[in-house]
Amino acid sequence: MQDILEAIMAAEGSAQPERELAGIAGLPVPESYRGVVVRAEDTRMFDGMATRDKDPRKALHVQEVPTPELGPGEALVAVMASAINYNTVWTSIFEPLPTFKFLQRYGRLSELTRRHDLPYHVVGSDAAGVVLRTGPGVTRWKAGDEVVAHCLSVELEDAAGHDDTMLDPQQRIWGFETNFGGLAELAVVKANQLMPKPRHLSWEEAASPGLVNSTAYRQLVSHHGANMKQGDVVLIWGASGGLGGYATQMALGGGAIPVCVVSSPEKAELCRKMGAELVIDRTAEGFRFWKDEETQDQDEWRRFGERIRELTGGEDPDIVFEHPGRETFGASVYVAKKGGTIVTCASTSGYLHQYDNRYLWMHLKRIVGSHFANYHEAWQANRLVALGKVHPTVSRTYPLEQTGQAAYEVHRNAHQGKVGVRCLAPTDGLGVRDTELRARHETAINRFRGH
Numbered sequence: 001m002q003d004i005l006e007a008i009m010a011a012e013g014s015a016q017p018e019r020e021l022a023g024i025a026g027l028p029v030p031e032s033y034r035g036v037v038v039r040a041e042d043t044r045m046f047d048g049m050a051t052r053d054k055d056p057r058k059a060l061h062v063q064e065v066p067t068p069e070l071g072p073g074e075a076l077v078a079v080m081a082s083a084i085n086y087n088t089v090w091t092s093i094f095e096p097l098p099t100f101k102f103l104q105r106y107g108r109l110s111e112l113t114r115r116h117d118l119p120y121h122v123v124g125s126d127a128a129g130v131v132l133r134t135g136p137g138v139t140r141w142k143a144g145d146e147v148v149a150h151c152l153s154v155e156l157e158d159a160a161g162h163d164d165t166m167l168d169p170q171q172r173i174w175g176f177e178t179n180f181g182g183l184a185e186l187a188v189v190k191a192n193q194l195m196p197k198p199r200h201l202s203w204e205e206a207a208s209p210g211l212v213n214s215t216a217y218r219q220l221v222s223h224h225g226a227n228m229k230q231g232d233v234v235l236i237w238g239a240s241g242g243l244g245g246y247a248t249q250m251a252l253g254g255g256a257i258p259v260c261v262v263s264s265p266e267k268a269e270l271c272r273k274m275g276a277e278l279v280i281d282r283t284a285e286g287f288r289f290w291k292d293e294e295t296q297d298q299d300e301w302r303r304f305g306e307r308i309r310e311l312t313g314g315e316d317p318d319i320v321f322e323h324p325g326r327e328t329f330g331a332s333v334y335v336a337k338k339g340g341t342i343v344t345c346a347s348t349s350g351y352l353h354q355y356d357n358r359y360l361w362m363h364l365k366r367i368v369g370s371h372f373a374n375y376h377e378a379w380q381a382n383r384l385v386a387l388g389k390v391h392p393t394v395s396r397t398y399p400l401e402q403t404g405q406a407a408y409e410v411h412r413n414a415h416q417g418k419v420g421v422r423c424l425a426p427t428d429g430l431g432v433r434d435t436e437l438r439a440r441h442e443t444a445i446n447r448f449r450g451h
Helices: 002-009 017-026 086-092 100-107 203-207 210-221 244-253 265-274 298-312 329-335 375-386 400-411 435-445
Strands: 032-039 061-066 074-083 120-122 127-134 146-149 186-190 194-196 233-237 257-262 278-281 319-322 341-344 366-369 394-399 418-422
Touching: 002 017, 002 074, 017 127, 032 400, 061 120, 061 400, 074 203, 086 400, 127 186, 127 203, 194 375, 203 394, 203 418, 210 244, 210 319, 210 375, 233 244, 233 329, 244 257, 244 265, 244 375, 257 265, 257 298, 265 278, 278 298, 298 329, 319 329, 329 341, 394 400, 400 418
Parallel strands: 233 257, 233 319, 257 278, 319 341, 341 366, 394 418
Antiparallel strands: 032 061, 032 120, 074 127, 074 186, 074 418, 127 146, 146 194
């Protein structure tokens, strides 16, 4: 593994980094590597505890694992950096169920997928690194290519997946519903998960957009989601967070009018730094949408809707970008304009949504479910990053050994934007190839740093 890292590091400052990296093809593949895992033996460790009291640091372990054999259409990537997503938090606290159920189901599909059904699960759904090897049938990518990986793992053997791969019955989220994920020194991906690494970004910056940027693109921009257009008023919950930070940038870049909902003055300032003008600090303004665990407060829905109209000059949201779920969904349905769209994923505050259907059916509103993105959508989202139109939202990074702490901070919402993890990369700031493009966007690239 050290030889692989030294080969990648040799590209730093080189006038021809591609030539330096091509030498990776001649290096042997390590028999094992370090990965962040949850263990099947630990799945009952949090029984009886409230969700917020479950501690990812107790369940996530860094351990040496055997390197799996590559199958057809797969690639082995030397991972320089990864990032924390909510699915890693869910995996680490074994909610809504242990991910070993997913691995067992996948393992029954074929002889090849049986590799995934193990008593440990290498987690992580983001990665930036260098292709080390490719399996039979891979022609687009070769050893030495600098890449990022999106997290859609799909077999594409069913007709249903060939209009929209997210509808394939064998669609899975890599590193969550499959093994050998990105929070590790090596990762196994399908070749159609790979995309070019944005050349002006460091490894940790390039790794961080993957899952959330692609998710936000499908949810907000794609015709499979809200199909946002110029002039749309877009209400964005958690607008400075992992998903919301990208939705805010896409709304601004697409000529829409974001109304950013945040929970602190610091988060409000981050939204303004991105260019948003209409911001609601729900904590400062005292919005509480539930009277108790069983009863929502419709007076608060109305007050919230009035506050939005106050900011927009009397307009209701054409689109509500929903991901908190249970805590906010009733309010989201209420405040969307007549004929508007509530597009939803994630449900980080709870999966069981309650809303008053009168405000949906009588006002001709739509609820659209959205889950990650297909390859085309992920590629387009990555292209926006590579062009410097959308910027990473990395606030801080941790070494691989401290992944548990990184996941703990995301679980407790003690973070802004995305929290990165250095896997093979020894420090932040490595991997930048296009210094000119970076210089033009340096302030935007770093606006979340230190928050």
